[in-house]
Amino acid sequence: MRSRYSAYCHKDINYVYQTYHSSVLPNNTIQEIEAFANSVHFVRLDVISTEQSVDEGYVTFELIYIQDNFLCGFMERSRFVFDKGWYYVDGVLKDSTPNKISRNDLCPCNSGKKFKQCIIHVPSGSGIS
Numbered sequence: 001m002r003s004r005y006s007a008y009c010h011k012d013i014n015y016v017y018q019t020y021h022s023s024v025l026p027n028n029t030i031q032e033i034e035a036f037a038n039s040v041h042f043v044r045l046d047v048i049s050t051e052q053s054v055d056e057g058y059v060t061f062e063l064i065y066i067q068d069n070f071l072c073g074f075m076e077r078s079r080f081v082f083d084k085g086w087y088y089v090d091g092v093l094k095d096s097t098p099n100k101i102s103r104n105d106l107c108p109c110n111s112g113k114k115f116k117q118c119i120i121h122v123p124s125g126s127g128i129s
């Protein structure tokens, strides 16, 4: 799970794509994953709990990211199956309301800069559905 998150951060789209279980691949094209990764800036991932059996695992995490001028976050309980390696199958989402970031606020990415001065965040694109 953490490896998928860092792959997103480093825009290692192929890794993200390859760790989807084959049964869900048709729902997520490489282009969609790439568009999402390019349109957001990840701030934080907190793993809240993990459960694992021999062939199935669950990871509950909270993800915080910046998209356009909003600080967004969601909690997800992801399901993984073991099939010669762990693969992501699906997850139950608990969305939270995005908060608009004011241009003069300190940037939530902890750069220490004001949001309007933080050059990391270039708004573009849209998320995956």
Ligand SMILES: [Zn+2]
Pocket: 107, 108, 109, 110, 111, 115, 118, 119, 120, 121
């Ligand atoms: Zn920033």
